[in-house]
Every structure is written in structure tokens, then in C-alpha cells.
Amino acid sequence: MKLEKLNPSVKMFTVLICAILLSVQYLVSLNVTVFLISLFLLTFFSNARMKQVLTILIPAFIAAFGLFVTGLYYARGSSIDVTELESLSAVPYAVRAAMSTNLYTAMQLSTRLLAYAGLGILFALSTDGEFFISSLMHQCHLPPRFAYGILAAIHLMPTMTREFSNVKLAFRTRGMRVHWYSLKPIFTMLVNSIRWSESVAMAMESKGFCGDAERTYYSVPKIHWYDLACSLGSIGAIVTGMLLLRY
Secondary structure (H helix, E strand, O other): OOHHHOOHHHHHHHHHHHHHHHHOOOOHHHHHHHHHHHHHHHHHOOOOOHHHHHHHHHHHHHHHHHHHHHHHHHOOOOOOOHHHHHOOOOOOHHHHHHHHOOHHHHHHHHHHHHHHHHHHHHHHHOOOHHHHHHHHHHHOOOOHHHHHHHHHHHHHHHHHHHHHHHHHHHHHHOOOOOOOOOOHHHHHHHHHHHHHHHHHHHHHHHOOOOOOOOOOOOOOOOOOHHHHHHHHHHHHHHHHHHHHOOO
16 A cells, blocks of 8 residues: 555644654664655555655755764763873874764764654655645644645746746846845745735635635545554554663
8 A cells, every 4th residue: 555545634743743753762773664665655555756755865864964963073972081082193083983982872863853854855755745745634623714825825836947947048038147045036025925826816706705605515535544543553653662772
């Protein structure tokens, strides 16, 4: 069964609970296990493309490496006394820093970030946006006016991207140089986006849309037994790892 078929609201709360549980523990092995299982599920039980996964993981690995170096060089609680290090002047500074600081703390920080990244990628790449908003309306009672407003904004994003490219092309056609940090194309795109949003709002009102009125829905997401089973199994696995693992 693909992860895309799971109820998005149940999946969201499951990921949040797992993230909270990971925040109160200091087990490197559990963090690494959660990260690897998230990648395994994305690879074999979802429609996510590995190119997307790797693209998102690159900044996650960079941030994890930064936390590892920070914890390695600036962690408190030295395992070796400073007077003992003075006699090791011939040892390279990097080695002395690794000896004098808490290596395990650095691993805790970096692997926890990777675990969070794995959970986030697992939810983001295995959840359809419209299905998620529909689930929020029916399971979490999100008001329809907010739900359809979010959907309208999501569907405007490709149009905004095309408009940004067209604005830059128009500037170049006029002989105006546009740098990547220039705000002129962004300002023009935002002005046009405001016009589009007003047009969308008028179209919804002309079609009789009202957030408070009773309405029918094309599809109504439901919570099935396998949604609860996957949720309880995931949370139970995290709790079991917290109780059994030691490092």
C-alpha cells in the first residue's frame, strides 16, 4: 500500500507526535534509525522521485554537518582536563578539539536534525496537497473559506512562476539589465498576483461560494483502520526504541 493513500490528517499528527518524542530523547541510534526508515518508506512505498528526495536532503546534510561541527568544537563538558591538553601541543588542533569536547553531543545534534528532516520529507513528498486540505476540512474542521483560499493560492503558484519569467523577459526586451537580486520583477509579479487574487475572489462569489452554507463535496476523506494501525505502529516503534536503545 502506498503512503499517498493514508489519511493526511492522521499522518500529520503521527509525524508531529514522533517529532515530539524524538525531541525528549538523546539516542543517536534511534535518530539514525528513524532517518533510514523514512528514506526506505519513501523509496519503496511512495511515488516520490529520488531526485526530489536528494535535492531536499542536500541542505539537510549541510545543516547537520554544521551542527556536528558546532557540537564538536563548542560543546560543554570536556572529557579531558585543560591542563592535560597543554602537554599535547604537538597534536593538531582538530584532534585536540575532538578529544576535549563531547563527540557524542555533536552526533546527537546532527542525527536529530536528520531524523526531523526524514519525517518532514516523508510527509511532504507522500501527501497530495488537495487531499491534505480536504482532510483538514473534514477531520480537523478547517473552515471552507480558509481551505479554498489556501487551494487558490497553491494553484496560483505556477502562474506566478510563469509571470516572473515573463516580467524578466520584458525587462530584457526593453534593454534593462535585471540581476538575480533585483526587486523590480518581484514587485511587478506581486502587483499582478494581487489582481489575480481579486479575480479569483470575484469568480468564487459569482459562483455562489459561501463558507457558512451547507454544501456537497466531490470526495470526503475518511479514517480507515489501516490509518490508525500505521499511526499506532509508528508511535509504538519510537517508544520501543526509546526504552530499549541505550546509545
